[in-house]
Amino acid sequence: MPQRDGIELLLEIRRAPLDNSVAIIMLSNSEEPALALECVRAGAQDFLLKSEVTGPRLERAILHSRARFVLEQKLHNSFQKAKVLAEQDSLTGLANRYSFEEALSASITQKPRDNAKLALTLLDLDNFKFINDTHGHDVGDELLKQVAKRVSNCLRGNEVFARLGGDEFAIILSNLHTIDNATRVTKRILSSLEVPFIISGIDIKMSASIGIAIYPDNSVEAIELLKFADIAMYRAKKLGRNQICYFEEEMQAQFLQRYQTEAYLIGALTRNEFVLHYQPIYQLSTNKLTGFEALIRWDYKNTLQYPLSFLEIAECSGIINDIGRWVIQQSLYQISAWNLENSEQLSIAINLSPIQIKDKSLLAFIKSMLTQYNVAPHLVEFELTETTLLESNNETIEFFTSLKQLGCMISLDDFGIGFSSLSHLHNFPIDTVKIDTALILKSHEANTKRLITGICRMLQSIDIAIVAEGIENESSLSLCQQLDIDRGQGYFYTKPVDALTIKSNFI
Ligand code: C2E
Ligand code: MG
Ligand code: MG
Numbered sequence: 072m073p074q075r076d077g078i079e080l081l082l083e084i085r086r087a088p089l090d091n092s093v094a095i096i097m098l099s100n101s102e103e104p105a106l107a108l109e110c111v112r113a114g115a116q117d118f119l120l121k122s123e124v125t126g127p128r129l130e131r132a133i134l135h136s137r138a139r140f141v142l143e144q145k146l147h148n149s150f151q152k153a154k155v156l157a158e159q160d161s162l163t164g165l166a167n168r169y170s171f172e173e174a175l176s177a178s179i180t181q182k183p184r185d186n187a188k189l190a191l192t193l194l195d196l197d198n199f200k201f202i203n204d205t206h207g208h209d210v211g212d213e214l215l216k217q218v219a220k221r222v223s224n225c226l227r228g229n230e231v232f233a234r235l236g237g238d239e240f241a242i243i244l245s246n247l248h249t250i251d252n253a254t255r256v257t258k259r260i261l262s263s264l265e266v267p268f269i270i271s272g273i274d275i276k277m278s279a280s281i282g283i284a285i286y287p288d289n290s291v292e293a294i295e296l297l298k299f300a301d302i303a304m305y306r307a308k309k310l311g312r313n314q315i316c317y318f319e320e321e322m323q324a325q326f327l328q329r330y331q332t333e334a335y336l337i338g339a340l341t342r343n344e345f346v347l348h349y350q351p352i353y354q355l356s357t358n359k360l361t362g363f364e365a366l367i368r369w370d371y372k373n374t375l376q377y378p379l380s381f382l383e384i385a386e387c388s389g390i391i392n393d394i395g396r397w398v399i400q401q402s403l404y405q406i407s408a409w410n411l412e413n414s415e416q417l418s419i420a421i422n423l424s425p426i427q428i429k430d431k432s433l434l435a436f437i438k439s440m441l442t443q444y445n446v447a448p449h450l451v452e453f454e455l456t457e458t459t460l461l462e463s464n465n466e467t468i469e470f471f472t473s474l475k476q477l478g479c480m481i482s483l484d485d486f487g488i489g490f491s492s493l494s495h496l497h498n499f500p501i502d503t504v505k506i507d508t509a510l511i512l513k514s515h516e517a518n519t520k521r522l523i524t525g526i527c528r529m530l531q532s533i534d535i536a537i538v539a540e541g542i543e544n545e546s547s548l549s550l551c552q553q554l555d556i557d558r559g560q561g562y563f564y565t566k567p568v569d570a571l572t573i574k575s576n577f578i
Contacts, residue, residue, distance in 0.1 A: 078113050085114040094140035096132050116140050160234040162212055163219035171233035171241055175293045178245055189286040190244040190253035193300040197278045197312040199238035206273060213270045225259045257281050257315045278313035280304055289318050302326050333384050340393055344370045347401050348567035351577055352560045355552050362418030365402040366567045386426050395427040400440055405570055407444040409578050420452040425459040428467050448478030456484050460495045475500040487526055504530055508541025514550050527554045
């Protein structure tokens with residue numbers, strides 16, 4: 072071999088397309104162990120000294136080499152399979168989270184050429200859990216596969232497209248010269264999802280929320296880009312789903328604010344920072360006080376916070392379960408104390424969040440509190456919104472039925488602005504419907520007045536009691552009285568106030 076050495080030749084044979092079934096034995100005069108090792112690394116199966124070669128020995132070496140070669144091939148194949156399994160999402164065949172993160176780091180370390188940008192795009196299906204819960208996991212899985220296919224069709228094929236887990240997908244759009252390219256691709260993706268999916272004969276409408284973070288504009292770190300895209304995606308969900316949202320600095324500030332509030336909220340119960348305010352509820356025909364609605368307030372750094380500013384955070388983090396139990400205990404304690412001093416037995420209305428309904432031991436807790444404070448169950452009304460009923464399953468229906476069997480009352484809050492579904496009134500044991508403040512506030516407008524009139528007639532015909540919320544003036548009160556609405560609450564009577572004020576003015 073005058074022109075090249077044995078190792079070079081070996082590498083060349085191994086690179087050739089036909090070498091796959093060839094076992095190679097190297098013969099050399101050199102006794103250096105390092106050379107033998109190098110030959111094996113370069114793809115030889117055995118290494119013999121020329122001085123030691125005899126017919127039988129060579130024959131044996133060939134046999135061994137062939138056997139070793141077959142084993143090596145098997146090992147190689149199973150390694151390839153394991154690699155695919157480790158890097159691929161088995162359901163959709165897309166890259167998985169692991170290989171996605173590797174690819175993201177690699178594309179950032181390689182630094183895109185010509186100042187090109189990179190868009191890290193996160194896509195999360197809207198209300199996917201609902202599909203899984205109502206149609207089962209097989210339908211859910213098939214939907215994920217079809218979504219993956221439709222999204223793939225919107226891509227050129229050279230992008231990294233991965234399923235990160237559940238219903239969350241990620242795409243790296245690289246070599247972008249303008250961000251508009253990312254907008255164009257993601258818009259195409261959202262419109263591709265608009266056509267309903269048909270799975271096992273079921274028509275399924277599915278949209279997605281998309282969050283985008285840009286390298287290097289938002290960050291040059293992979294982990295931070297992922298976090299920012301996630302924040303943008305969360306914002307897209309909040310904007311009403313089926314939206315595309317780019318990460319902005321100001322979002323980060325809001326995110327931090329939310330994060331801080333959550334951290335404070337976790338300790339708020341032990342620091343005794345919650346208070347209940349009570350809004351009196353009147354029988355409209357007689358203007359007689361019948362009870363109160365308990366409304367939570369949070370004394371956060373010496374300023375009273377209203378539920379809209381913290382309840383959603385409490386729900387997302389799950390703290391609502393503890394807060395909700397505190398509200399139940401405090402309200403029952405309070406009504407029991409007031410009723411001891413009052414000749415008329417007054418009722419208490421307590422709001423329940425949809426998250427609380429999923430708490431399996433809530434019913435037992437309510438039972439034990441009713442006993443502890445000796446409150447007659449019919450004086451306790453639990454208020455829930457239609458969102459709770461929308462997400463309901465057999466367990467929630469069972470919860471409401473048991474609550475009714477206990478003797479408590481159930482009200483449907485905020486009626487008239489959301490779904491206002493008749494089937495909810497029919498399928499759930501609802502005693503009372505509360506007409507939302509927003510409707511009563513506009514009751515002077517002819518259209519709204521007609522709507523309220525219609526709602527009242529319908530509810531009265533199926534024997535559901537009605538409470539009007541947000542009675543702010545004499546004219547809405549008199550309309551509610553004309554419509555035979557049973558009870559009402561609102562600033563016309565009084566705003567929600569603390570327990571001391573109630574005791575000195577109403578008990
Ligand atoms: P909601 O249950 O519909 O309560 C009525 C809301 O309307 C209260 O707002 C009340 O202050 C307000 N309101 C009462 N009368 C009038 C009026 O005449 N005009 C106007 N414009 N508004 C009036 P608040 O206290 O801010 O509570 C907001 C929502 O937070 C409640 O709506 C309820 O859904 C939720 N919430 C309050 N306390 C709790 C609680 O302890 N647990 C849960 N899960 N939710 C609660
Ligand atoms: Mg309420
Ligand atoms: Mg309401």
